[in-house]
Amino acid sequence: MTTTRSAGRSALFKFSLVLSVLASGVYQNAGAQTSYELNSGWKCTSMNSVKDNGTIISQANYDLAAWNPAVVPGTVLTTQVANKQVPDPFYGMNNEKIPDIYKVGRDYYTYWFAKDFKEAAPTGSNQTYLNFRGVNYSCDVFLNGHKLNSKLHKGMFLRQSYNITKWLSKNGNNRLAVVVYPPDVVGNPNGGQGGDGTIARGVGIQYTAGWDWIQPIRDRNTGIWDKVTIEHTGAIVIKDPHVVTLVPGVRQPEGVQQPAIVQVSAEVENATGIAVSGTLQYNLDGKLVSQPVTLKANSKQEVKLADYSLKNPKLWWPSGYGPQNLYKLNLQFVAGGKVSDQKNIEVGVRQITTEWNNKTESRQVNVNGQKVFIKGGNWIISDQMLRFSDARYDAEVRFHRDMNLNLIRVWGGALIERPEFYEACDKYGMLVFQDMWGSGDCNGRWIDPMKADDQWTRRKYPDDHDLYLKSVADQVKLVRNFPSLAIWCGGNEITPPEDIFAALRDTIMPKLDNTRWFIPYSNSEEMSRNVQGGNGDGPYGIQSLTTFWDHQTYPFNSEVGSVGVSDYESLKRFIPAENMVVPEFDASTGKTKTDPVWEYHKYIGYDGFVDKYGKAKNVEDFATKAQLVNYDQYRALMEGFSSHMWDWYTGTIIWKTQNPWTAMRGQMYDYYLDPNACLYGLHNGSEPLHIMYNQTDGMVMVANNTFKTHSNMLLVAKTYDMDGKEKILTKVFADVTPTTTKRYLSLKREIEKEAKDKGIFLCLQLLKSDKEVISENIYWLPDANGDFSGLQKMPKGTLGATAKYLKNGKVEVTLTNEGNGALAFFNRLSLVNADTKQRILPAFYSDNYVTVLPGQTKTVVIDHNPGADKNLAVTIGGWNIAERTISIDK
Numbered sequence: 072m073t074t075t076r077s078a079g080r081s082a083l084f085k086f087s088l089v090l091s092v093l094a095s096g097v098y099q100n101a102g103a104q105t106s107y108e109l110n111s112g113w114k115c116t117s118m119n120s121v122k123d124n125g126t127i128i129s130q131a132n133y134d135l136a137a138w139n140p141a142v143v144p145g146t147v148l149t150t151q152v153a154n155k156q157v158p159d160p161f162y163g164m165n166n167e168k169i170p171d172i173y174k175v176g177r178d179y180y181t182y183w184f185a186k187d188f189k190e191a192a193p194t195g196s197n198q199t200y201l202n203f204r205g206v207n208y209s210c211d212v213f214l215n216g217h218k219l220n221s222k223l224h225k226g227m228f229l230r231q232s233y234n235i236t237k238w239l240s241k242n243g244n245n246r247l248a249v250v251v252y253p254p255d256v257v258g259n260p261n262g263g264q265g266g267d268g269t270i271a272r273g274v275g276i277q278y279t280a281g282w283d284w285i286q287p288i289r290d291r292n293t294g295i296w297d298k299v300t301i302e303h304t305g306a307i308v309i310k311d312p313h314v315v316t317l318v319p320g321v322r323q324p325e326g327v328q329q330p331a332i333v334q335v336s337a338e339v340e341n342a343t344g345i346a347v348s349g350t351l352q353y354n355l356d357g358k359l360v361s362q363p364v365t366l367k368a369n370s371k372q373e374v375k376l377a378d379y380s381l382k383n384p385k386l387w388w389p390s391g392y393g394p395q396n397l398y399k400l401n402l403q404f405v406a407g408g409k410v411s412d413q414k415n416i417e418v419g420v421r422q423i424t425t426e427w428n429n430k431t432e433s434r435q436v437n438v439n440g441q442k443v444f445i446k447g448g449n450w451i452i453s454d455q456m457l458r459f460s461d462a463r464y465d466a467e468v469r470f471h472r473d474m475n476l477n478l479i480r481v482w483g484g485a486l487i488e489r490p491e492f493y494e495a496c497d498k499y500g501m502l503v504f505q506d507m508w509g510s511g512d513c514n515g516r517w518i519d520p521m522k523a524d525d526q527w528t529r530r531k532y533p534d535d536h537d538l539y540l541k542s543v544a545d546q547v548k549l550v551r552n553f554p555s556l557a558i559w560c561g562g563n564e565i566t567p568p569e570d571i572f573a574a575l576r577d578t579i580m581p582k583l584d585n586t587r588w589f590i591p592y593s594n595s596e597e598m599s600r601n602v603q604g605g606n607g608d609g610p611y612g613i614q615s616l617t618t619f620w621d622h623q624t625y626p627f628n629s630e631v632g633s634v635g636v637s638d639y640e641s642l643k644r645f646i647p648a649e650n651m652v653v654p655e656f657d658a659s660t661g662k663t664k665t666d667p668v669w670e671y672h673k674y675i676g677y678d679g680f681v682d683k684y685g686k687a688k689n690v691e692d693f694a695t696k697a698q699l700v701n702y703d704q705y706r707a708l709m710e711g712f713s714s715h716m717w718d719w720y721t722g723t724i725i726w727k728t729q730n731p732w733t734a735m736r737g738q739m740y741d742y743y744l745d746p747n748a749c750l751y752g753l754h755n756g757s758e759p760l761h762i763m764y765n766q767t768d769g770m771v772m773v774a775n776n777t778f779k780t781h782s783n784m785l786l787v788a789k790t791y792d793m794d795g796k797e798k799i800l801t802k803v804f805a806d807v808t809p810t811t812t813k814r815y816l817s818l819k820r821e822i823e824k825e826a827k828d829k830g831i832f833l834c835l836q837l838l839k840s841d842k843e844v845i846s847e848n849i850y851w852l853p854d855a856n857g858d859f860s861g862l863q864k865m866p867k868g869t870l871g872a873t874a875k876y877l878k879n880g881k882v883e884v885t886l887t888n889e890g891n892g893a894l895a896f897f898n899r900l901s902l903v904n905a906d907t908k909q910r911i912l913p914a915f916y917s918d919n920y921v922t923v924l925p926g927q928t929k930t931v932v933i934d935h936n937p938g939a940d941k942n943l944a945v946t947i948g949g950w951n952i953a954e955r956t957i958s959i960d961k
Contacts, residue, residue, distance in 0.1 A: 105303040109186050109247070115141035115150055118181040118250060125213035128183060129248035131240070135185055142458075146207070146294035147180050147251075149456045160289070160456075161733045161742065163647045163668055169289040172257045173266075180290040185248045188301070192239040196306040198342045199239060201247070203231040204489075204549075205297030208254040208275055214238045214247050225535070227254075227275035227296075228487060228508070228542040230549070234342055253293040256534075260287035263521030264512035265484065271513035271532040274539050277484040278451070282512075284673050284727075284734050288455055296457040297489065305411030306347050307366060307404045311548040312337035312414050314400065315586055318422035321440030322386060323778060324393030331384040331420050336375040339404055341366035349406030355398055355418070356381060364404075386439055387419030387554045389477040390500030391759040391776055395419070397497060397554075419497055419554025425588045428721050432600035433626035434588070435721045436502070436557065442810055444776055445722025446709060446757045447478035447504065448729075448739070449630060452485045453492070455731040461491045466744050466913040467729060468495035473915060474739060474750055475757040480504035480629065480724050483563030483593065484513070487546040496555035503555050504629075504724070506593060507543060507575070509562030516565045531568055539567070540574050544583060551584045559589040564606065566591045599627035611726060613678055616703060617767045619711030623719050628712075632726035633704040634677055635738040637747040638899070639691040640910060644743055645672070645733040651690040656682065675736040683853065685863045698748035699851075699897065699950075702920055705739075705749045706756035710763045713756075713774040714812055725753075744913035748899075748920045755848060760807075762786065762835045762846045769819025771835060773846075775807045782806035784837045784845070788818060790825050791832040793861040795868075795893040795925045798825070805837070822852065829861030830854045832894060834924065849922045851896070862896075868951045870895035870923060874944075875960040880937035882959055884945055885930050888923040895923040898949030902933050905944035908956065911935050922949075 116138040127133055139156075142149045148169070151157045160166040172180050193199050201214070207227040212219040219233045239245060258270030258280035265271060266280030266287065281287040302308075317332040333355060341347050351374050352361035362376045385396035398420065403413040421439055428435040436443050448471055453463055471479055479496065481488045483506030496503050511517060515529030522529060533539050550556055559580060566572045572591065580589045590598050594607030601607045603623075608630035610618075624631060636642075642651070650668035656679050657664070663676040680700045687693035705725070712723040727737040734742075739750035756763070759776045771788060775781060784807075788800040800818055807813045818833075825831045830853050837846040854860050871887040882902065888895045898921050902911045915934040923929050933945070948954025 106300055109188055109299040109301065110143065112188075113141035113143040113184055113186045114138035115147075115182050115184045117179070118183060119178055121183060125211055125218060125248050125250060126216050128185060129213035129246050130216045131187070131244050131246050133246070138185065141184055143184060143186070143295045143299060144205075144297050144457070144459065146290055146292050146296055146457055147182050148288065148290040148292075149294065149458055152456070160286075162645050163650065164671055166286050166289070166671075171260060171287060171289045172253060172291055172293075173259050177253045177257065180253050180293045181251065182294070183248060183250050184295055185246060186299075187244070187246050189243050190239055190245050190301060191243040192241060193236055193303065196343050198234055198236050198304050198306065198308065200302040200304070200308070201233045201235045202300045202302055203295065203297070204299070205295075206231070206249070206251055207292050207294060207296050208273060209252045211250050212247070213249070215240050215245055226538050226542050227273070227292075228546050229538070230545055236342075249295060251294055254291050257291050259523065261521055263519060265510065266521075268513040268519070268522040268524065268529055271509070271529070272534045274533050274535065274542050275508070276452075276486055277508065277510055277513050282484070284451075284730065284736060285455060285732060286671065292457055294457075305404075305406065305409060306341060306343045307349060307406060307411040308340050308342060309351075309402060309404055309412045309414050310338040310340060312402050312416060312552070313548075313583075314416055314418050314552045316418065316420045316422060316554070318384070318386065318420060318439050324386065324388055328383050328386065330380045330382050331386075333379040333381050333418070333420070334375075335360070335379075335400070335402065336373065337402060337414075338371055338373050339364060339366060340371045341369060344368045347406050349404055349411065351376065351402070351404050353400050353402040355379065355400045381420065384420045387421040387497070388500065389438055389443055389502050390472050391475060391477055392438070392441070392443065392778060395498060395500045416552055417494070417497065418552070421554050423502075423557050423587060428717070430717060431626040431719060431721050432602070433721045434590075434598050436588075438502075441778055442717075443477065443502075444713070444716045444720075444810065445478050445502075445627070445724070446476050446713075446776075447480055447722065447724035448474070448476050449632075449724055449727035450479045450481050450488075450729060451727065452731045459489060459491065461494075463744070464489070464491045464495045465498070468492070468499050468501055469915060470740055470744075470746065470750060471501055471728060472499035474728070474753040475759065476501070476728075476753070478502040478504055478557070478722070478724065480506070480593070482506055482727070483508055483560065484510045487550060490550060490553070493550055493553035493555055497553055501555055502557040503553075504558040504560060505550075505556060506560040507562050507567065509565065509567050511562075511564035511592075514562065514565050514567075536568065536571055539571055540579065543575065544579050547579065547583045557587060559584070559587055560593050561589075561591045563593050564608070593629040594625065598629070599625045601625055608726070612675060613680055613700070613704065616707040619707045620714060620765050621767050623715070626719060627721050628723045630726035631708070631723055632737050633708065634675055634697070634701060634736065635747070635749050636674070636677075636694060636697045636701070636735050637738070637741045637745065638698060639694040641741045641743065641745050641747065642690065642694060644741070653687045653690055653693045669735060673734045673736050683858045698899075698920065702748040702752035702897075705752035709753055709756035710761070710774070713761070713776070714763070714765065714772055716774070716812055717810070745910060746916070746919065751918060751920045754918065758846065760837070760846055762837050762848050764818070764833060764835060764848070764850055766852070769817040769822055771815045771818060772812055773805065773807045773815070773837065774812045775809060778809045780806065780808050783840055786815060787834075787836040787838060789834050790822070791834065791894055791924065792825070793829055793865045793893065795891065797925070823855075826852045827855045829864075830859050831861075849924075862950065865896065865951045866893045867953075868893040868895040868949075870898065870947070870949070870952045872945075872947050872957050873960070874957050877932070880935055882933040882935070882943070882945065883930055884933065884947075885928060886921060886923050886947075887928045888925050891925055893951060894925065895952050896950040897922055898947055898952055900931055900933070901946045902935055903944055903946050903956070904940050905942045905956070905958070908946065911939050911943065
């Protein structure tokens with residue numbers, strides 16, 4: 072093992088440890104009187120290694136000594152990696168060393184999982200339930216010698232719940248055994264999108280057979296991939312409560328609010344042989360709402376409580392527009408003076424509506440009556456091996472909030488995201504655009520020689536339409552109470568088959584979740600009028616910065632994106648030293664020569680954009696210069712769309728903001744949760760009140776993505792040459808009305824004159840009356856040839872830096888450019904272990920890749936897990952500032 076690889080492994084271990092410390096293990100949607108996870112102590116073995124059946128294996132005296140420790144929730148591959156039976160598929164070309172299910176057969180990845188647990192049989196009318204939130208793909212379940220399911224359970228997304236009251240052992244010692252079978256059709260990973268496409272014949276994740284941003288997942292995610300819980304109730308159990316909030320009128324985040332309407336309903340089930348009378352009730356904001364109910368023996372009933380008018384509600388808003396207020400709603404069934412069951416639900420009081428914008432010819436999203444310009448990111452899944460945790464979800468969604476985005480689209484080749492993801496989105500104000508699982512690539516939108524079946528055959532996928540519809544209904548019930556969920560989508564770039572789509576549109580959504588926008592597919596004409604032709608989304612890949620401003624794309628663009636290679640510290644975590652080879656771009660052919668490991672990890676070319684900063688000397692130099700490109704690309708992307716909001720566009724969604732493995736494209740942070748400059752380019756370019764410069768016509772503009780008018784601001788434009796000499800171009804008082812973009816003046820001639828020889832820095836600022844900077848944007852502009860010749864010869868700068876603890880888990884760094892010389896340009900801060908200099912991951916920076924003007928002081932606040940490491944320091948280094956380490960004052 073090389074030193075580089077050891078460092079990467081160490082980083083991953085520390086990262087995993089942090090997530091373990093942070094993870095709470097709370098199962099919100101199963102919040103009964105007593106509910107707990109079966110998340111440790113599992114054992115497993117290949118089906119090929121045992122001859123006994125489940126009734127025998129699930130008996131407590133059956134010997135499991137030869138079985139291996141298992142990761143549950145997890146997959147077979149997760150367990151194999153944890154047990155070091157296969158190498159880490161995220162490193163180098165290791166994934167090629169792992170047997171693929173298409174070649175070795177389904178039996179190879181068919182596994183038994185067993186768990187011994189203590190649980191006494193309940194007394195009286197009390198009940199005990201065993202719940203599975205996700206098994207891929209089919210399974211049989213056994214407890215204490217009894218088979219619980221009458222027929223083979225199928226479907227990755229269909230939950231299971233078993234009343235195990237009568238099967239629990241008298242002595243409290245129980246054994247659960249589950250045999251898990253892979254998808255019925257595993258697909259040929261032949262290099263196509265979803266391989267040969269047949270993975271879509273099942274109701275599961277499509278990308279597991281490979282895509283243009285990921286390699287095939289060898290077990291196709293076979294396993295008990297989501298939570299397993301034991302739940303205690305009385306005679307009556309509450310199932311799938313539904314909370315709807317109606318917020319009429321046009322609201323503001325501040326001030327006294329008119330009432331909102333809260334509507335609550337739930338299914339209640341009597342598990343006993345006698346009738347039970349009681350009350351379904353909830354407490355919200357100190358008020359009790361109740362409904363008497365009588366349930367016949369062994370029956371179910373849908374109960375709707377009376378509408379409740381919530382006075383002066385504290386509303387939930389998307390990030391950047393207002394606070395994310397959440398109410399705690401405790402829903403109970405009370406019988407005989409005792410709580411039989413209860414569910415604890417966090418309620419965000421908000422109403423989401425949409426309307427057609429005739430100017431843009433696209434759909435417009437309104438929250439609480441206010442139009443919201445959508446600035447989104449496409450999300451695949453948190454981890455390709457389904458190693459989910461509350462803490463990782465929280466960190467990833469927080470990064471999206473820190474990018475100043477307001478929406479995450481969950482892409483259709485993946486899954487309906489987990490409740491813990493939605494909890495994080497509720498917390499951080501991320502609206503969610505949730506696709507159903509399906510994609511134009513696998514499901515037949517285009518002719519494709521890589522696919523096994525013709526388009527008409529693929530158009531009928533999946534094989535089992537009834538299972539698909541049952542799974543959709545089940546997953547809608549799972550996540551419909553989260554206020555962040557804003558949009559349901561039939562699929563990625565294609566609708567499901569006609570009968571499925573009709574059932575979704577006409578039956579399932581109206582019955583189960585009728586307050587959200589349901590669109591046929593991700594680039595549907597109902598969402599965005601396509602008058603240009605083509606697919607209705609894109610472009611993809613690196614672009615000239617002016618393209619984002621001048622080229623009109625689709626008016627609600629569901630996918631548009633660029634590059635995303637992370638820095639050298641990130642690359643060392645998964646690329647062997649011998650493969651650290653700089654990509655070589657040939658301008659004459661437009662092609663790039665790339666190392667095989669880079670290609671395997673889906674490197675996407677920067678073309679000649681890095682070379683404009685000077686030919687890269689080595690991979691470290693290449694990655695450093697790539698960050699300048701990253702920042703510029705994503706700042707320009709969001710500025711370009713914002714410059715035309717409500718004129719050309721009602722929203723845009725970046726393809727894509729994260730990767731579920733160690734890929735090298737479309738990511739604002741790497742798999743290890745280490746941010747790169749893409750994140751901070753977006754953080755700048757999509758800030759709620761933002762001053763910006765159009766490099767095509769030289770226009771200075773302000774985008775106001777808030778509901779407030781901002782007035783009495785001083786707009787300042789000035790340049791700095793490479794030596795730090797300042798020149799004031801203009802100072803003018805400005806104002807801007809809510810949710811709009813305003814043009815002020817063009818500086819094109821003056822800027823081109825200043826930048827002609829070596830390039831120039833342009834600093835734009837908005838100041839309050841007390842001279843406080845409320846928006847600052849510093850551009851580095853090329854010379855007349857389009858090169859950054861001045862940067863290549865820029866003199867060294869000076870940057871003073873101190874750090875102190877504000878409180879446990881929060882560090883403030885103060886940066887000061889004390890001299891009269893050059894700017895301290897593009898400085899990366901990293902919170903590190905003081906001895907090893909390894910970065911603390913995750914950590915959250917109020918800003919990064921920071922430029923400090925001559926005579927200027929800036930502060931950066933770093934949040935981190937207080938328990939991650941006690942021996943901390945901060946490293947700082949920039950384009951013209953040598954990297955150094957500073958201690959943190961107590």
